[in-house]
Amino acid sequence: MGQVTTLLLPLGWTLPIVPELDDLTVGGLIMGTGVETSSHKYGLIQHVCESYELVLPDGTLTKCSRTENPDLFYAVPWSYGTLGFLVAAEIRIIPSKPYVRIKYHPAQSADEMTQLFIKESMKTRENDFVEALAFSDESGVVMTANFCDVFESGKLNRIGHWYKPWFFKHVEDKLKNDQSSVEYIPLRDYYHRHTRSIFWELQDIIPFGNNPIFRLLVGWLMPPKISLLKLTQGKTVKRLYEEHHVVQDMMLPIKHLSKCLKVFHDEIKLYPLWLCPFYLPKEPGMLAPPGDEGEMYVDVGAYGEPRTLHFNNVKTIRQLEKATKDFNGFQMLYADSYMTREEFREMFDHSLYDKVRKSLPLCDEAMPAIYDKVHKEIKE
Template identity: 40%
Template sequence: MSLHGMLSWLVVKCPWIPVLFLIPCCIIYDTIAFIRFRWASIFHSRDTRRHEERVQHVQEQVREWKKSGSTATMCTARPGYQSITLQTLKYKKSCQKIEINMPDIISIDTEKKTVRVEPMVTIGQLNDYLIGRGWTLPVVPELDDLTIGGLVMGGGIESTSHKYGLFQYICRMYEMVLADGSVVQCSRDHMTDLWVAIPFSYGTLGFLTAVDLDIIPFKKYIKLTYIPVEGLDNVVEVLEKETRDPANDSVEGILYSLNEAVIMTGVFTDECENWRLNKIGRWFKPLFHAHVKQFLKPEDTIPKVEYIPTLHFFHRHDKSCFWLVDYIVPFINHWIFRWFFGWTMPPKHAMIKILKEKFVPPNMLNQFVCQDLAVQFKHLKGLAELSDEMTKVYPIWLCPCNHLLTPEQEKFSMFKWNDLNVDFGVYGFTGVKSYHPVEGQKRFEKYMIDNEGFPALYAETQFTEEEFRQMVNLDTYERLRRELNCEGAFPHLYEKVSKLGRTSI
């Protein structure tokens, strides 16, 4: 057997062995990134000249591309393995790569309550920086490695999204380099159509170079109430009731089977009842999804309350990437592992992606499902039943989200959004032998089209172009592409996100 064959066997059969061996590399990488970021935020914050030079560098590259008469479309030079999406980004090979080396926080304005950042800043870095100054973001997506650019262009959500909407709704201003090398800034009141069209455009309208984000005061704790619920109808009812309750700052649910869930509601506070304090982020603590499951007791359905340090709460799903790391390190929640090695988790996403792309045969992942599907409450039950019938993957993440566009802005939006939606996150290997990834995905997608829902586009999609157009309204997007000369400069959105489309780039 060749070395590659042996490594491939090891990665498939015992993925935790290579992962544990590579963890020191991840720690070194993270430490260097941390020192570099701290250095930049201490010595270069408010140094807007550095940012301007970087924008000029992007402009020069775009102008050179234009001058060269190249027929290849442009994309960011960020290697595909660094992107959180589980897709292999093959389109990068045929595109002209533009370096967007922009990893810094530019400035914070506590009067206006905004922070200006470059697109490669990660959500983990930004949140640490803000919390150190007594602030945070209204929406702090899970997984520290997500970048601001990726969250704007590809969408972001958190358990506060029922109140503040998706990540894009906390973005006041976008700065972009366009296909002709010029720079524009758009906001809610200036070039509103572009401001609405940038989110979910996946870098197909221009290169993002800066974003102004809303900030809110940081409160030290969240008072979290765990509500165990039995019966799917009750799950939908309780989740909807709590979502519509304005007193809740945070609402999410974890569905452990078709009939059992724990719905969690939270209120941020500076006060804490010490006897109820649970520092869930300490290295030896159980994984969050396992901790929450303990509240599912048929004989005791009374809601329980805990106070959790807010920073720990923000990272609650990070350690096991919801529940995905459990597949790679099956003993991650064992107390011996937690006490001795819990601090090393999670493994770096980029490392797992490299191992996957180099050593895992594609058919090994046929049983793997990774979908975020947004539906209105009235269609949640049907979606849960469909998912159960096809995949039996559990747990499932339930995260309500709001759509906060005014009617004036709404007319530029890609999505028809009539009411509050719930993100239904299916992540895991299905044990259903008859599950077929393409057919399964198509059934999910048909359910979305028939019920005015939409899947998150970072995952693989099987939409034909016609189906894709049925789901989204591309009028404003395509008008802007014509006006901003994007044709030939950037792939079309459908080409970039869809499996069928990507094969044609």
């Protein structure tokens, strides 16, 4: 994503959906999922894709779109590389502007935050971007933003500079001030606002990382590459990380947000929580809203060390999975999944996926099924 924005923004264009972290790849976002604060307007990353090119299990290079090989086109998203190797994607682009005008709306109660967040998420014409950070079970900040060409004097915040506070800490200060405020951020800085602190994961890795002196002297080295961190993990560190750390995104109808937040609080008491709305249209594929029409959903992201005394990684994730399934939601599969095969197939619509796998020569022999690739115990 970092390379894409570096290329497109100087030309006055952008992708409709630009997930935050620089190192996220186009292929990973399509085969997995990609969501961003503009998703209430555009949906997930697959919904702005026009076509894919894949090398299939038998070595055939195939193109698919909504009109050409449509079954394959709709089966690719969330297939996690189990139908073939994605080698090219055609994605829509839209005009961009150099800045965003962002408004911070502090909320001092759960009801105020969820109601405001839902209200702003439904304003698909008025708001180009919508996001919220919940800092406790009773407080948070809802943010709305729009493209703009100019900024007001004294209100430009180049949040992407290495010496600037981490974005989530900057937002937390807005909550403490308890007053709505407006500022302007360069568009690329806004897109990658969570990169320098890896959302808020870096505070567990480098607790003093947001110290002004640290930021000034070595902030330009941040963040460390996630792939490098994983590569250099020893067995003990990896075990401790798995037993005392949560990285999960649960996606559910936005009407269930209040209930979902209560479940997250009861099970993990982990804050901040990232709230990002997205529209889920009624289309073929793994994800489908329960009704006959599209529906507004929300991604609830939990990243860090839980604060509940009874935390048990497997049991707790199972509880979150059950709640998500009860809410007609979906679990992002980049993270640990402990669902049974039957539960997994109930959560995700496999009808088209199974049909496509059967139609592709050598697919069953060469490629694992999604469940076998993402389930925690099986992939280990």
